Amino acid sequence: MQLFDQAFIGDFLLRYLHILVGITWIGLLYYFNLVQVPALAAYGDEGKARMITLDKVARRALWWFRWAAIATLGTGLLITGIVENYWSRSGDAHKYTISIGMILGTLMAANVWMIIWKNQKVVLANAVNVIGGAAADPAAAGAGRKALLASRQNFIFSFSMLWFMVGPAHFYPAAFPDATSSNAMTLLIIALVLIAILQINALGLLGGTAATNKLLWPYESHKNAMITGGILWLILWVASEVLLK
Numbered sequence: 001m002q003l004f005d006q007a008f009i010g011d012f013l014l015r016y017l018h019i020l021v022g023i024t025w026i027g028l029l030y031y032f033n034l035v036q037v038p039a040l041a042a043y044g045d046e047g048k049a050r051m052i053t054l055d056k057v058a059r060r061a062l063w064w065f066r067w068a069a070i071a072t073l074g075t076g077l078l079i080t081g082i083v084e085n086y087w088s089r090s091g092d093a094h095k096y097t098i099s100i101g102m103i104l105g106t107l108m109a110a111n112v113w114m115i116i117w118k119n120q121k122v123v124l125a126n127a128v129n130v131i132g133g134a135a136a137d138p139a140a141a142g143a144g145r146k147a148l149l150a151s152r153q154n155f156i157f158s159f160s161m162l163w164f165m166v167g168p169a170h171f172y173p174a175a176f177p178d179a180t181s182s183n184a185m186t187l188l189i190i191a192l193v194l195i196a197i198l199q200i201n202a203l204g205l206l207g208g209t210a211a212t213n214k215l216l217w218p219y220e221s222h223k224n225a226m227i228t229g230g231i232l233w234l235i236l237w238v239a240s241e242v243l244l245k
């Protein structure tokens with residue numbers, strides 16, 4: 001029976017599960033960024049309706065979102081642990097490019113748990129209080145803002161993350177058969193520097209989290225985030241073509 005075959009589990013079953021929970025996570029990330037945040041802004045003066053939506057809809061969406069993130073991280077790491085000689089059997093173009101995908105995915109999972117969920121707990125507790133007639137928590141708006149910045153940062157990262165999940169097996173080795181270890185390492189370093197700058201900026205460490213901070217332009221609307229995510233992806237693709245050819 002194939003079910004207990006190590007190659008079947010490592011090469012196929014875990015990948016299948018990984019993609020299943022991955023689309024659950026990123027699907028909800030896109031729901032938050034493209035649907036829920038703009039929809040709640042469009043509620044206008046309907047403050048109570050907004051609180052009910054947060055309590056009844058966002059709370060449920062966030063549950064699936066954060067556990068799917070853990071499941072994606074877990075299955076992703078298991079692939080590298082269970083596939084025999086995962087790191088030594090793959091070529092340089094694969095090794096370094098999947099590392100970019102894994103670093104992006106892991107950072108995104110950390111953003112989910114350490115920033116988005118941490119701050120959304122404050123927002124959700126405030127929603128329950130306000131619905132019950134209690135005074136609003138003055139810290140809720142600031143917490144919501146921090147969660148929004150991290151969520152849009154993950155939206156920005158997601159395009160390149162998926163590129164470097166699928167590319168290492170299905171594009172890079174065939175497109176760049178002559179890539180050397182040092183060129184692939186240079187690509188990884190360029191990616192790390194760009195990722196670090198964006199992440200530090202999204203934390204508000206380059207000038208605060210206020211809407212007046214011009215450096216936060218990428219996070220001020222989902223359109224800005226989409227443009228920034230597209231530019232990051234384009235830079236990394238062009239860098240791949242230039243460095244690995």
Ligand code: HEM
Binds near residue numbers: 022075076106162
């Ligand atoms: C959270 C951290 C993540 C880690 C550590 C991780 C790790 C991995 C690894 C090791 C592979 C195997 C790549 C290969 O050997 O070629 C992979 C493949 C893949 N991952 Fe992830 N991943 C993560 C997040 C995600 C997310 C969020 C998605 C979104 C849907 C995703 C989608 C995929 C896809 C589509 C593949 C390609 C499978 C294939 O073509 O064989 N991953 N990932």
